[in-house]
Amino acid sequence: MQTSDVLIVGGGSAGLTLALLLATGEHSQKLKITLLEQGPAPEPTAPQLQRVSALNQASKRLLTALGVWQGLTANPAYQQMDVWEADSFARIQFDAHSQNETELGWIVDNQQLCQQLYQRLKQYPQVQCLFGCSIQQINAGDEQNLVTLSDGTVLLAKLLVGADGAESKVRQSQQMPLAFWDYDHHALVAVIKTQQPHGQCARQVFLPTGPLALLPLSEPHLCSIVWSTSPEHAAQLLAIEEQQFNQALTAATQSALGVLQVQSARQKYPLKMRYATQWQQQQVVLVADAAHTIHPLAGQGMNLGLMDVAALAELINQQMAKNLPWVSQRMLRQYERWRKAEAQQLIAAMELFKRGFSLPSPLAKLVRAVGMKSTNQLPFLKQKIMAAALGNSGDLPLLARPVPVKD
Ligand SMILES: Cc1cc2nc3c(=O)[nH]c(=O)nc-3n(C[C@H](O)[C@H](O)[C@H](O)COP(=O)(O)OP(=O)(O)OC[C@H]3O[C@@H](n4cnc5c(N)ncnc54)[C@H](O)[C@@H]3O)c2cc1C
Incomplete structure (x- = not known):
């Protein structure tokens, strides 16, 4: 039987980032972490660019603080955005300069991001990464969680984190309810x-x-x-x-x-909208795509997941700084409330966009065109929209917050 404090199931961007956050946290570095991934270890290769993600400034700040951003070679910035409707005069444009920014976002190769995270993780002996693993059974308990692998290995951990993506086995095994369409x-x-x-x-x-x-x-x-x-x-x-x-x-x-x-x-x-209506129970917690998936039209899914894990790591560190039990029902509920509020806003916004743009009537087209044209001419409103898209507003975890400008 192998024992650890935190067992993270899933070695995608969210699981690997959480492991690194805990390994480098001022207090959480004392924790023993196991990361379990069904696929192979992400070994370095040239970026394949098959799957890329548009990351915002909040994600960049987080990954920079972790020393990962610096190693990403395929992360070109974009300074402008142009959004229009094919068969109407609806159009809105954003540029970094008018937002007092130098960049609006970066395109990051998903595979390269995981490789960089894993390369950093290897430096921390308190983290054990197990690849090519298949889970046979999960038994959650009030004090300890027990995970049995198909090869008979038994893993025991106080906190079990489901970072295992949209079809999360952790979520399903705990029968955590899921809303979806x-x-x-x-x-x-x-x-x-x-x-x-x-x-x-x-x-x-x-x-x-x-x-x-x-x-x-x-x-x-x-x-x-x-x-x-x-x-x-x-x-x-x-x-x-x-x-x-x-x-x-x-x-x-x-x-x-x-x-x-x-x-x-x-x-x-x-593409499916998924939203777990419960993100924690006993000592099991869900993060990122295991808790929510949204339409990629605004390129926000990974950004949202990275903020989930930053929030969870921050709360664990806070507990330890106060000499409180590092994991508790209260703390997991606090994480759930914090991140659910952010996820709900994005799900609603995506739905508004998706439904709004699928109405084919001439009146709907006119409303969209007038709405986008007027917004395009209102710098204050554009600034608000962009601040949210850039990850410069909302209730951000500390490591992802913009550095305040000195007077
Ligand atoms: C077409 C498309 C475009 C997108 N574009 C963007 C974008 O531009 N910007 C953006 O922010 N987001 C984007 N997203 C969303 C983004 O890709 C996801 O939100 C993000 O990759 C989720 O990361 P994750 O680590 O939660 O899940 P995943 O990347 O799915 O990782 C989960 C990991 O868990 C492992 N796993 C699963 N089950 C088990 C198990 N039983 N045991 C062990 N391991 C297991 C998997 O092998 C996988 O490695 C896009 C999504 C799609 C579909």
Whole structure:
């Protein structure tokens, strides 16, 4: 039997970041941590760019504090955003300069982020990472949690963290209730080459079938696309020849960057809203996609998950600083209240966007066009929207807060 204080199930961005936060926390570094991942260890390779995420300033501050950001090579910044509707005059544009910022966000390779986190984690002997593991059984208790692996290994830990993604086994094994609905969209993801340079601008066009995002990569003519559309349309886009796909993509973007050519495999992901109505019970707690998944149209899912783990690590450190038990029902409930409030706001905002843009009537189009045009001309409102998207507002964990400007 192997014993630790914290057992983290899931070695994605959230699980690895939590392990590193605990290993480096002023007080929590005394804790013994085990991280359990079903896949292989993320070993260094060149960024594949197959899955990338737009990260905001809050995530950058957190990952910088952990010494991870500095090692990410494929994280080009974008200074502008251009969002428009394909068949109306609705358009809104943001630029870093008018927000008194130098960047609006960064495109980070998911795989490279996990590799960097793991490389850092290896420096901490109090963290044990187990890869290629399959869980057979989870027994949660008031004092200890017991996890049995398929090879018979038994792991015992005081706190069990479910960082095991959307289909979380931890959440399911504890029968923590889940609210969900289908966005009726599949997201098609690929790397594409653009005829015109992207100019460090993140673009998103709202089509009648759903949003299509073009995220600028390091090379001036390379973008990552996230094309959210009906499941039938996504299946068609996957099945057609490359040349036909290029034509469909170029047409869908209204040739905003000229002729587009796909450069990688096309992959699709079904999109669902998931929200666990309970994030903790006994000494089990959920973080990130295990607790919530949202539509990728605003590129906020990973940002939200990283803030979850920063909040949890901060509360554990606070307890230890006060010489209180480092894990308690009260503290886990405090974490749940804090992070649920943030997740609920984003879920509601995504729903508003998704539903708002799927209404096809001419009146709805007119309302959207007028709304976006007016917002575009109101610097104060734009500033508010951007502050939220940049991760500069809201109830942020300490490590992710903007540094106050001195008078
Ligand atoms: C198309 C698309 C585009 C997106 N774009 C953005 C974006 O631009 N910006 C953004 O902020 N977010 C974005 N997101 C959301 C983001 O990808 C997720 O929120 C984030 O990756 C979730 O991280 P996680 O660590 O919680 O889960 P995951 O990345 O799913 O990691 C979970 C880990 O747990 C492991 N695991 C699962 N079950 C077990 C088990 N039983 N035992 C052991 N290990 C297990 C898995 O192997 C995996 O490694 C996007 C999502 C999609 C689908």
